[in-house]
Amino acid sequence: MNTTVLISGGGIAGPVLAHWLSRRGFEPTVVERASAPRPGGQAVDVRGVALDVMERTGLLDRARGLRTRMRGMSVLDPQGNEVHRSTESTFSSGRLDSDDIEVLREDLVRMAYEHTRADVEYLFGDSLTGLDEDETGVRADFAHGPSRRFDLVVGADGLHSTVRRLAFGPEEGFSHHLGSYLSVFGTENFLALEDWQMWLQGDGVGFGIMPVRDSTELRVAFGFESGSLAPGLRTADALRRTVVEKLATVGWEGARLAEAARTAPDFYCDAMAQIRMDRWSRGRVTLLGDAGYCPSPLSGQGTSLALVGAYVLADCLERHGGDHGTAFARYEERMRPFVDLNQALATENPGGPASEESVARAKNAIALDA
Template sequence: MHNRNVLISGASVAGLTLAYWLQRAGFRPTVVERAPGLRKGGQAIDIRGCALQVMDRMNLLDKVRSVTTGMRGMSVVDGDGVELSRSTEETFTGGVIDNDDVELMRDDLTTLLFDVSRYGTEFLFDDVITAIAQDDDGVEVRFRHERPRRFGLVIGADGLHSGVRRLVFGPESSHLRFLGSYLAIFSVDNFLALDHWQTFHMTPQELVGVYSTRDNTEARAILLFHSPELDIDHRDPVRHRALVADRFAGVGWETPRLLERMGSAPDFYFDSMSQVRLDHWSKGRVTLVGDAGYCPSPRSGQGTSLALAGAYVLAGELGNRPHDHRGAFARYELLTRDYVHRNQRLAQNRSGDSRPSPVELARAANSLTLPAYPCRG
């Protein structure tokens, strides 16, 4: 491949990790991101198994550990706020006190990834790909704002509703598998004075939760509900807020206060619990990584780890085969597809408010042996 310029769609965990490793492999990455900057907010995410090795090989593991949530445990309360049960972190991990898993806020991780990838990467914020046309020698890309440009490869790291996937692989209805529930997440003040703690209230069809963040200076709210699939635009936050407010009207505990704060939350997020499933992740000079290619859904607890490991392997294989993108893409899929399937299965046949056991998570998280790619650059 003569053109070492690679366009990555999405300043996501997958996109930023990929940009870092592509630099190391001798490529020139450009990241286009719809948002005007790094996206703020999001939920607490976990890094497990082989993904911890990726962090270590990026010399970020100590920094990641320095910003962990430090969550001590959780409580379940009834509609009047009376505690029904509580669990400690040791209970969560099945008593395994030497568990190496790391939990941190999503935007803390993307900030760390941006800091290590920014100086060798071109960033096009507040822009989006509108058309992709590829031939034997490269890919012609059109943007909403930037002039048309040509790249050697295009990689979609743009999430569940990937625009690259839609442009190259067809409508998302062919690739998304709805798992029966919807999730809203947004920041709130820590009005419950939670101390590294999570509190949840559950009904047969809804879950409401609050957990403290940033050393208890903030909190995140979670509202999840079971539902048949809804016909809604994933980019319509006004409709999303109205839908959540209507669905949770009358639910007890602190739900009314959370709904009131939801209206002014600057980082409100709402989407379906869905997975992305494709027979192949590549077409010609275009491929997918992370949620864009194989989102396991938040229910699996493994989306971040899949993104980190997938980006590392993809960049490594391209570095090993700089003039053979087809061979690199094929090898990337061969190495990671079983790992992806194992982690996607964690979320299948499972209710929306339950999670895999520590043993299930550990087996899936460690089911990929990372190759040791040579350092290049």
């Protein structure tokens, strides 16, 4: 019987891992809390060695066809006066002449799902409530479906990973707040932007506005400085109210952006935080992507870490067939230097992007064929 692997999380890391496990003779099952692949989210970068993973997975050509194609950006002061412009790079994607690509997260999620759904079992609309491991496997308990046994479990379920909590303990022991929150939401293109980004930095707040979908929509990324908020202020409704209130105080287009945040169906807001752990595996359970080593959106490398981690984990499991302990140890050994360099990008230049040299070094700091 083939090794069965439960993967919690149907975003990017989970389906890509499922693809490579299926190709290597494993039997992956992906459980996802949402009822379908999640829409919304910011544009994400795929850089360096992660492009090789995309190509090997069979997704790169399609991703290139869906990449954002910006002409440049303007940087504004709080009153809306342009203080800088560039036709060479943008804050979101770096140099425009780079081979790296920027893709809407929802497009990448949909691609990964469609590429794998014929060969992978998906359980949408469900989530894990318990893990009980013994010497032969792991019993997984679900919120809605019946309990099932698997040989291995992988948590690819993001910053607030359920698998991490069940296997390693409360999030507070691993999450490191980086002093700000980020909100992302969509709205109509009321600025008539055409492949041109607008960025504004005010007192403790800032935002970037990007046209998407052939410039028919805007995707807004709004950040504000704050220590870790109290639990009652971290609910979805409370965070939306906070974002609306803060946007309303911004001089340039603040009122319209505040109204867009108030009504956006795809509104998202969360802390800028990193997950730092001494180990990513325990017994038959391991963590992948943001669940184990979230670098935060400030690094621009979360998606690339997820893609590379998925490939390396599948490779290690195949090379050490049946010996999950050795495979997990090798996965961590290969990935940790890569993770450390990419997490460092988020803190290298507080309030701004990391240097081009640091990004170039970090994005290629691993060999896929070790």
